[in-house]
Amino acid sequence: MAKGRSTSGILLSAAIFILLEVAAVALLHSSSQLQSIWLNRASHHLIGWICGTSDNIRSYFNLRERNHQLEEENAILSEQIRNYREMQAQDSARSSFCAPAEGFTYIFAKTAKISIGSQHNHVVLNKGYADGVSERCGIITNQGVIGVIDAVDRNYSYGRTLMNPNTSVSVKVDDSEIAGPMVWDGKSTNRALMRGVPLFQKLHEGDTVRTSGYSSIFPAGIPVGTVEGSTTRNGATQDVEIKLFQDFSAVDYVVIVRNEDREEIDAIEKRGMANDKR
């Protein structure tokens, strides 16, 4: 009687039922091809369902670990993208200076810090004397002159930018013999003045201004900007207004130019000056 049966009795009945059903199904499987195919198909469906379900359950419980893996992978990929972009930017900067001027060595650097908001602006670069940088090296980009190195440490160097009243760069205007020192106008991040140009020199708006090469710091011919106009100074000379190609608010990668013959030039300059004094 079913009523009041013990658990072991129910388990025994269940075991006998399963055993006999399995025996009957085995008989079916062996005696009829149609039933055999059907049972195989059902078995495959069942196995597929069990595997799928167990896989889903396993995946669910592995989500935390998987998320962690994805976060790590994401961080690695972000780092790779950042490196790639940096390399691309460096390559772009290098490609602009593929042919260094004769007697000059180019050292590619990244700005670690640059100021544009004060009257004495400066730049800190990530290359120092360990990389061959020395004082009074020039700093340029493919869009013009940035400044001059003032102090050098092992891995970093400090330079005055053109946006500093103490910085002066010798420039000349294309297709003319007009040359003079270029200084910051003291107001904007992309304008400078060429001082001391004689009044009789006629300049045209849009003429390109390049480094003259008359100093030992910058090679000649680096485009700096264009002539924008001129104003008379003290009735004797004129100040040429130059619109710079380089906007100082967007400086990232630069090139430090080192004149290989500078020591020799400085030495002979000193000797010449000493002779003049005698």
Added chain:
Amino acid sequence: MTNGRRIVTAVALCLAQILLSNYLYLSHYLVLNLLPLVILSLPESRNVNIAMLIAFVAGFAVDFASSGILGLSSASLLPVAILRFPILRAVGGEEYMVHRDSPPVGHLTTRGVFLATLSAAAVFFLCYVFIDAAGTRPLWFNLTRMALSSVASAALMTFLNRFLFVEK
């Protein structure tokens, strides 16, 4: 009803089923089967384990002796054996248990017998029809076959029960 007579009756029902399976073809939609009555006629003193063994052996014997698929009747009759007590209790209440050593169906009303055999036949044909079709026939066909076969078999079993198990 003595033990010997019950065994003879059960064997006779199995033989009748073998004859029905081998010689009576009514329709694709209609199959007659008397084996649920063999299970329902087991006295209450025969527990579910014995009922399952009898179901397996009876089903195997019928499949073996007829042109059926070996294992089909056994697989279909085993659920009937395990549901024997719930079916009888649902139809006859606790009353049929008074007669522990006689067939419970012999103490039920005709309506009760029909309901009990119909329930048992429905369970039997639910398995039988779907295993026999093996996924090759549409659902409506299987359900029609199951319904018609259950009703017809239940009617036949109710009729036979009147002569075989009802004590006058």
